[in-house]
Amino acid sequence: xxxxxxxxxxxxxxxxxxxxxxxxxxxxxxxxxxxxxxxxxxxxxxxxxxxxxxxxxxxxxxxxxxxxxxxxxxxxxxxxxxxxxxxxxxxxxxxxxxxxxxxxxxxxxxxxxxxxxxxxxxxxxxxxxxxxxxxxxxxxxxxxxxxxxxxxxxxxxxxxxxxxxxxxxxxxxxxxxxxxxxxxxxxxxxxxxxxxxxxxxxxxxxxxxxxxxxxxxxxxxxxxxxxxxxxxxxxxxxxxxxxxxxxxxxxxxxxxxxxxxxxxxxxxxxxxxxxxxxxx
Amino acid sequence: xxxxxxxxxxxxxxxxxxxxxxxxxxxxxxxxxxxxxxxxxxxxxxxxxxxxxxxxxxxxxxxxxxxxxxxxxxxxxxxxxxxxxxxxxxxxxxxxxxxxxxxxxxxxxxxxxxxxxxxxxxxxxxxxxxxxxxxxxxxxxxxxxxxxxxxxxxxxxxxxxxxxxxxxxxxxxxxxxxxxxxxxxxxxxxxxxxxxxxxxxxxxxxxxxxxxxxxxxxxxxxxxxxxxxxxxxxxxxxxxxxxxxxxxxxxxxxxxxxxxxxxxxxxxxxxxx
Numbered sequence: 006x007x008x009x010x011x012x013x014x015x016x017x018x019x020x021x022x023x024x025x026x027x028x029x030x031x032x033x034x035x036x037x038x039x040x041x042x043x044x045x046x047x048x049x050x051x052x053x054x055x056x057x058x059x060x061x062x063x064x065x066x067x068x069x070x071x072x073x074x075x076x077x078x079x080x081x082x083x084x085x086x087x088x089x090x091x092x093x094x095x096x097x098x099x100x101x102x103x104x105x106x107x108x109x110x111x112x113x114x115x116x117x118x119x120x121x122x123x124x125x126x127x128x129x130x131x132x133x134x135x136x137x138x139x140x141x142x143x144x145x146x147x148x149x150x151x152x153x154x155x156x157x158x159x160x161x162x163x164x165x166x167x168x169x170x171x172x173x174x175x176x177x178x179x180x181x182x183x184x185x186x187x188x189x190x191x192x193x194x195x196x197x198x199x200x201x202x203x204x205x206x207x208x209x210x211x212x213x214x215x216x217x218x219x220x221x222x223x224x225x226x227x228x229x230x231x232x233x234x235x236x237x238x239x240x241x242x243x244x245x246x247x248x249x250x251x252x253x254x255x256x257x258x259x260x261x262x263x264x265x266x267x268x269x270x271x272x273x274x275x276x277x278x279x280x281x282x283x284x285x
Numbered sequence: 286x287x288x289x290x291x292x293x294x295x296x297x298x299x300x301x302x303x304x305x306x307x308x309x310x311x312x313x314x315x316x317x318x319x320x321x322x323x324x325x326x327x328x329x330x331x332x333x334x335x336x337x338x339x340x341x342x343x344x345x346x347x348x349x350x351x352x353x354x355x356x357x358x359x360x361x362x363x364x365x366x367x368x369x370x371x372x373x374x375x376x377x378x379x380x381x382x383x384x385x386x387x388x389x390x391x392x393x394x395x396x397x398x399x400x401x402x403x404x405x406x407x408x409x410x411x412x413x414x415x416x417x418x419x420x421x422x423x424x425x426x427x428x429x430x431x432x433x434x435x436x437x438x439x440x441x442x443x444x445x446x447x448x449x450x451x452x453x454x455x456x457x458x459x460x461x462x463x464x465x466x467x468x469x470x471x472x473x474x475x476x477x478x479x480x481x482x483x484x485x486x487x488x489x490x491x492x493x494x495x496x497x498x499x500x501x502x503x504x505x506x507x508x509x510x511x512x513x514x515x516x517x518x519x520x521x522x523x524x525x526x527x528x529x530x531x532x533x534x535x536x537x538x539x540x541x542x543x544x545x546x547x548x549x550x551x552x553x554x555x556x557x558x
Binding site for chain 1: 314317319320322323327369370371372373374375376377378380381382384385387388389406407481482483484485486487488489491492495528529530532533535536537539540543547
């Protein structure tokens with residue numbers, strides 16, 4: 006099969022939906038886009054991009070380790086990301102030396118995780134087909150089961166975010182006021198990191214561990230350039246993410262180059278345009 | 286073990302790379318610029334792939350692209366607010382371009398394969414040539430000396446920007462110069478420990494030193510010492526255990542050092558406070 010663009014856009018759209026793998030990919034992409042946009046909006050507001058990136062990278066040792074000992078890869082994603090979130094949270098609770106040391110902890114967690122992933126990979130060389138897929142993702146071969154699992158994770162995560170939306174916002178913008186009002190700050194902090202871990206683990210199954218950021222940061226950052234109102238910003242962030250994923254998958258279907266390139270490029274374009282419109 | 290040429294080359298290059306990483310990393314941690322360093326290490330990967338596609342020497346691509354992106358980040362970084370998100374967006378895109386180049390490389394006639402990409406990502410210190418390792422050592426030493434020569438103004442500009450500008454230290458120029466130095470270290474160390482693992486060599490020894498002492502000179506020395514020790518022990522471990530890749534071993538040792546330092550620091554603050 007080698008799809009080519011015809012002059013008829015309707016036929017092209019129909020072609021997109023003829024193959025089940027493409028339908029699965031579009032569904033998974035849509036779910037992941039909504040989840041990443043919502044959680045990413047909070048992440049950008051909380052300035053936790055570095056922590057987010059580190060969690061994203063943990064998907065790599067997770068998947069490599071799981072396939073080494075024979076667990077399902079998806080389980081490895083969630084376990085490694087969740088574990089790293091708890092570890093970073095634990096290390097952060099005991100810090101009094103300022104922001105520099107905190108980022109040092111995050112960076113150390115990140116590279117030790119990657120080093121472990123590389124070790125797992127070289128131990129079980131034949132088991133895992135390709136570092137590239139783990140790091141840079143693929144949208145081929147998303148199964149029905151995976152779509153369903155993504156949907157459950159996304160619905161749970163978004164429901165949790167919705168319940169905690171207002172206190173989380175308050176805690177993000179003004180931790181002192183939140184503490185005074187009796188908001189459980191420590192619990193929210195830890196809870197958000199776990200939520201971020203779940204979102205990242207879900208996203209990286211489609212985009213790969215290194216390109217999660219395209220969906221996590223870019224739509225949210227673009228939305229925050231355009232508006233400061235939380236509700237509008239969240240909606241806008243979701244809209245941007247959907248456009249990025251749909252366009253990216255659509256173009257990748259008709260081209261020989263990897264989906265990650267298109268998704269990140271469109272995401273970057275959206276961010277640049279949002280930044281320019283604010284200036285003008 | 287030192288009878289082998291490749292081991293001697295690895296130790297020569299590794300020692301000076303670790304020295305440069307330890308000293309530069311101490312300032313990176315102090316200035317809270319690890320995320321920028323993280324982005325630069327990923328850029329280094331794309332630079333190497335780009336050089337392979339265009340048919341340049343790998344080092345040209347590494348140095349050119351990392352220094353360029355460092356300059357861009359320094360220029361855009363003065364506005365404060367959007368920093369974090371901007372770094373994230375830019376480097377996600379650059380990685381995306383890297384994926385594209387990887388695909389171009391895989392389909393091109395010159396026949397690149399996944400191995401070269403994996404080498405750039407995770408390093409191959411045992412594959413260094415004698416000339417390459419001597420060059421790496423020279424660059425590492427030069428970078429370390431450059432940072433040490435600028436220690437006083439750099440410290441002042443980091444800790445008290447107002448006072449520094451009163452004394453006539455060009456803070457903006459210094460920030461740019463420092464990011465360029467980080468870029469140089471990144472580009473150089475990518476060949477040894479790989480683009481993805483290099484951040485550990487910047488962060489872990491420096492973070493450990495910051496936890497153990499607040500004094501600048503002692504911290505710098507400690508950071509350099511831990512980095513070099515991690516390199517030596519890691520290389521020796523991976524030589525003894527065949528299935529352990531050298532970069533995993535180095536980062537593993539550095540990470541263990543960081544964990545030990547944070548436990549030690551915590552114990553000490555409990556008993557002295």
